Amino acid sequence: TDAKIPIIPGTYKNISELAQDCHHCHRCTLGDSRTHAVVGRGHLQAPIMVIGEAPGQSEDETGLPFVGRSGQLLEKILASVNLSTERDVYIANINKCRPPQNRVPTPDEIAACKPYLLEQIRLVDPKIILLTGATAVKGITGDKQAMTKIRGQWMEWEGRLCMPIFHPSYLLRNPSKEVGKPKWLMWQDMQAVRAKLD
Numbered sequence: 001t002d003a004k005i006p007i008i009p010g011t012y013k014n015i016s017e018l019a020q021d022c023h024h025c026h027r028c029t030l031g032d033s034r035t036h037a038v039v040g041r042g043h044l045q046a047p048i049m050v051i052g053e054a055p056g057q058s059e060d061e062t063g064l065p066f067v068g069r070s071g072q073l074l075e076k077i078l079a080s081v082n083l084s085t086e087r088d089v090y091i092a093n094i095n096k097c098r099p100p101q102n103r104v105p106t107p108d109e110i111a112a113c114k115p116y117l118l119e120q121i122r123l124v125d126p127k128i129i130l131l132t133g134a135t136a137v138k139g140i141t142g143d144k145q146a147m148t149k150i151r152g153q154w155m156e157w158e159g160r161l162c163m164p165i166f167h168p169s170y171l172l173r174n175p176s177k178e179v180g181k182p183k184w185l186m187w188q189d190m191q192a193v194r195a196k197l198d
C-alpha cells in the first residue's frame with residue numbers, strides 16, 4: 001500500500017478488508033522486514049478494545065497479537081475479571097508490523113500506521129479502550145506522562161472511555177503481587193474496568 005495515498009476515515013467496510021491492505025502495506029519500512037502484519041484478534045464487536053505497542057517475535061510469526069509471554073499474561077489478567085476475547089475483548093496494536101529487535105516504533109512509523117488503528121476503532125466501536133503501556137497512550141492520546149502516574153485513570157478520547165494500564169511485559173519484569181506493587185495496581189484497574197462494563 002502506497003504511503004502517498006491517504007486512508008480516508010470510512011474507507012473499510014469491515015476488518016477483513018482492512019486486514020487485506022495491512023498484509024500488503026508499505027507505508028513505512030517495517031513492511032520490508034515483517035513476516036506477518038498483525039491486525040487484531042478477538043470479538044469484532046467487543047465492548048472493550050485493548051491496544052498494545054507492536055508485534056514481537058511470536059506475533060510476527062503467527063500473525064496474531066499478544067500470543068507470546070506478554071499475551072499469555074494478558075489473557076490471565078482478562079480472565080481474572082471474567083473477560084475473554086471470545087465475548088468481551090478485541091486486541092490490536094499501535095503498529096501492525098514488528099520493529100527490528102523489538103525496538104519502540106518511531107513517531108513516523110506510528111503515524112504511518114495510525115489510520116488503520118482509527119479504522120479498527122471505528123469498526124469495532126468499543127465502549128472502553130484500554131491502552132497498555134506508554135507507546136499506546138502516546139499513540140492514541142498524545143499524553144507523555146509516566147505510566148505510574150496515569151494508569152487507572154479514566155480519560156475521554158474522541159467520545160470514548162479510555163484507561164491507561166501497565167503493559168503486561170512490565171508486569172513480567174515486576175512479578176510481586178504485594179499491595180501497592182504494579183501487579184496489585186493492575187488488579188485494581190481491571191476491577192474498575194469490569195465495574196464500568198456491568
Ligand code: URA
Nearest residue numbers: 052053054055065066
Ligand atoms: N506486545 C505488544 O505490545 N503487542 C503484542 O502484540 C505483543 C506484545
